[in-house]
Amino acid sequence: MSTAAKSISSDQMAARAEAKSRVNVLLAVMLLSVFMTVANIFIVNVATPSLQRGLHSSFSGVQFVITGYTLAYAVALIIGGRLGDRFGRKRILAYGVAGFTITSLMSGFSYGVNMLILFRILQGLCAAMIAPQVLALIQINYVPEKRGAVFGLYGAAQGLAASTGQIIGGLLLHWNPLGLEWRTVFFFSVPFGIIILAMLPFIAESKSAVKAKLDWIGALSVAIGLLMMVFPLVQGQKEGWPLWLDVCLILSLPVLAFFVWHERRVAQGGSIPFMNVDLFKQKVFTVGMVIVFLLLCSQAAFFLVAAYFLQMGIGFTALQAGLVILPMGMGYFLASLFSSKAVTKYGAHVLTFGAVLSVIGFLSLALTVHATGVAFQGYESIPALLILGIGQGAIAAPLTNTVLAKIRSSDVGSASGILTTGMQVAFALGIALIGVIFLNAMRFHADTVSGEVAQQLRQHLSTIVHADAPNEMLVHQFRGCYTDFVRANDSGALPASCEITSELPEIQNAFKSSINSANAQNYTDAFELCLYVLSLISAGLLLLVKSLAKGIRMTEPDGK
Numbered sequence: 001m002s003t004a005a006k007s008i009s010s011d012q013m014a015a016r017a018e019a020k021s022r023v024n025v026l027l028a029v030m031l032l033s034v035f036m037t038v039a040n041i042f043i044v045n046v047a048t049p050s051l052q053r054g055l056h057s058s059f060s061g062v063q064f065v066i067t068g069y070t071l072a073y074a075v076a077l078i079i080g081g082r083l084g085d086r087f088g089r090k091r092i093l094a095y096g097v098a099g100f101t102i103t104s105l106m107s108g109f110s111y112g113v114n115m116l117i118l119f120r121i122l123q124g125l126c127a128a129m130i131a132p133q134v135l136a137l138i139q140i141n142y143v144p145e146k147r148g149a150v151f152g153l154y155g156a157a158q159g160l161a162a163s164t165g166q167i168i169g170g171l172l173l174h175w176n177p178l179g180l181e182w183r184t185v186f187f188f189s190v191p192f193g194i195i196i197l198a199m200l201p202f203i204a205e206s207k208s209a210v211k212a213k214l215d216w217i218g219a220l221s222v223a224i225g226l227l228m229m230v231f232p233l234v235q236g237q238k239e240g241w242p243l244w245l246d247v248c249l250i251l252s253l254p255v256l257a258f259f260v261w262h263e264r265r266v267a268q269g270g271s272i273p274f275m276n277v278d279l280f281k282q283k284v285f286t287v288g289m290v291i292v293f294l295l296l297c298s299q300a301a302f303f304l305v306a307a308y309f310l311q312m313g314i315g316f317t318a319l320q321a322g323l324v325i326l327p328m329g330m331g332y333f334l335a336s337l338f339s340s341k342a343v344t345k346y347g348a349h350v351l352t353f354g355a356v357l358s359v360i361g362f363l364s365l366a367l368t369v370h371a372t373g374v375a376f377q378g379y380e381s382i383p384a385l386l387i388l389g390i391g392q393g394a395i396a397a398p399l400t401n402t403v404l405a406k407i408r409s410s411d412v413g414s415a416s417g418i419l420t421t422g423m424q425v426a427f428a429l430g431i432a433l434i435g436v437i438f439l440n441a442m443r444f445h446a447d448t449v450s451g452e453v454a455q456q457l458r459q460h461l462s463t464i465v466h467a468d469a470p471n472e473m474l475v476h477q478f479r480g481c482y483t484d485f486v487r488a489n490d491s492g493a494l495p496a497s498c499e500i501t502s503e504l505p506e507i508q509n510a511f512k513s514s515i516n517s518a519n520a521q522n523y524t525d526a527f528e529l530c531l532y533v534l535s536l537i538s539a540g541l542l543l544l545v546k547s548l549a550k551g552i553r554m555t556e557p558d559g560k
Contacts, residue, residue, distance in 0.1 A: 025202045026141060027150070030134045033097065034157040036192040037127045040104075041069070042165025043172070043185050045307065046318035050173055050182040057113040067235065067428075068117050072124030073131075074424035075226040078275055079219050081132030081416045085208035089133040089140070094200050096129030101193025108186035128420075135416035139404055140206045148344060148398065155397030156336035159389070162303070163329015170319030215266055218274030221259040228252035230425055233432040279407070279415055287548045288403035289422050291541060295395055296426035298358075298537045301434030305530045308438065309369075313523025314376055315516070324378040324385075331389025336397040351548070354394030355541040361388025362535035369528045374520040395541065402548070434530055441526040446486040446518075449525070450479045453518040457510060464506045474500065478511060482518050 044066060052062045084092040103123035110116035134154070142150050172184040180187070229252035232245040239245060263273040280286045303325075310321040335354070342350045364384035372380055400419070407415040454475050461471040481498035500511050 025199050029199050031157045033130050035161045038158050038161035039165040043169035046166050046169035047182050047185045054182045055113045069120045069124040072121045073127050074230050075223045076125050076128035077421040080129040084133045088205045088207045090205040093133040096126050097196045099126035104186050104189040108183040131420045132416040151400050152397045156333050159332035159336050166322030170322045215274035225252050225255035230428045233428050291544045293426045296423045297430035298534050300427040300430035305438050309523050309527035313520050327382045328385040328389035331386045332393035335390045335393025339394045339397045351545040354391045357391025358538035362531050366528050366531035438526050441529050442522050446483045449518050449522045450482040453514050457514040460510045
């Protein structure tokens with residue numbers, strides 16, 4: 001072989017190696033970005049009690065640290081997707097990651113809850129610039145034959161972040177490096193952001209071929225409409241649904257209707273709308289979005305009530321609660337890795353299989369909780385949670401590719417924004433609806449539960465004080481105390497009716513122990529009810545999966 005031929009061969013090999021390296025860097029950037037933004041939600045969730053103590057804040061104030069992030073994330077996602085189409089996905093991703101890193105750092109340095117809320121809202125806006133670019137980059141950079149596998153890794157990264165986020169948060173609070181306490185949960189994201197920014201120069205830029213001005217009227221109207229819808233759903237239960245929140249929620253409908261009318265008018269005029277609402281004319285996209293919505297609703301609802309049940313009911317630490325949920329995350333992770341390939345071979349049966357397993361998982365967990373009651377230890381739920389995780393992962397991983405499969409490249413950013421916005425709105429709605437069911441169930445059963453525990457308290461008091469009148473007064477006070485405790489807006493503090501006058505340590509301990517016992521029973525009953533509700537939602541996914549299968553050929557992910 002001549003020297004020239006060898007040189008050409010070496011150049012070709014070097015070019016291939018460089019191309020492969022760029023693809024690997026691109027994949028690493030996307031997966032790390034997904035992990036960072038999703039894990040952040042769950043890491044911060046477990047730190048709520050520590051935040052409340054460290055910032056000397058009310059329980060309600062700390063709650064908005066979480067909901068403020070979710071709300072900002074939801075209302076800005078579509079804008080983030082369209083900005084990527086217009087100005088370049090790599091550029092907007094870089095801005096989003098840089099902003100997320102800076103706001104993570106500033107959140108950790110916050111000295112008051114209001115300051116922290118501000119940085120969390122800004123952090124949510126930055127996350128909204130990241131998520132749509134990741135989905136768009138997958139669509140642009142991978143051929144249909146490989147796209148399913150990449151979406152499987154995307155779903156696996158989400159599942160890994162959700163399952164390990166709570167454990168990471170619990171470990172950070174347990175280790176308490178440098179005595180930083182709750183601040184470490186925000187600093188955790190900083191090194192991830194720095195690593196992603198260091199890799200971004202090695203990936204290629206991409207943007208929509210169609211150059212058009214951003215439809216700011218559409219952008220503002222959808223942002224305002226979603227804000228008016230999501231904010232009441234997130235805050236309504238906490239605020240007690242005042243009239244102004246009801247009005248805000250109702251008025252969101254005409255605002256969003258105006259947005260749809262405006263977008264169609266822009267499209268008919270030959271201009272580029274902010275969001276192509278005609279995407280919803282495609283059956284695959286519309287039905288897929290409904291499935292995504294219900295799936296995320298059930299997931300968000302489950303994580304919320306599970307955290308309340310395990311930590312506030314059973315009395316587990318944040319780390320213990322995260323370890324209990326870990327089998328679900330493991331199942332989700334494994335299913336995400338293999339389900340996309342399985343769809344190519346077995347078609348719609350994979351999604352049906354996932355929906356069936358989700359129903360079985362929720363029902364099995366409900367029966368497990370019913371059988372163990374307040375003696376729940378955690379290990380009993382491993383089989384049910386593993387089944388549930390596999391079922392949820394089998395639906396979620398191939399679903400993203402299915403929803404975006406037939407979208408034109410010029411609409412990828414818009415469709416990705418709609419998809420991820422739907423996820424966040426579903427997250428907020430799932431929390432709002434399950435919160436109503438969970439808290440109302442607790443309030444409804446408070447009197448019954450306190451009556452059952454009161455019998456035990458009466459017997460215990462009789463061994464301490466041999467006088468019926470004082471004991472009956474304490475029992476009567478306990479029943480009123482527990483009812484007030486459950487119905488209080490601030491579930492982190494005992495109401496004044498729970499303060500007893502007796503100075504005997506034995507009586508004080510018996511009183512507090514009775515509150516804990518009633519709480520454990522009430523949280524257990526409410527959690528069980530919620531699991532049955534979630535199993536019904538999962539059963540509804542079966543019908544939608546069948547409808548989705550009619551609109552696509554599942555053996556060809558590109559829809560051709």
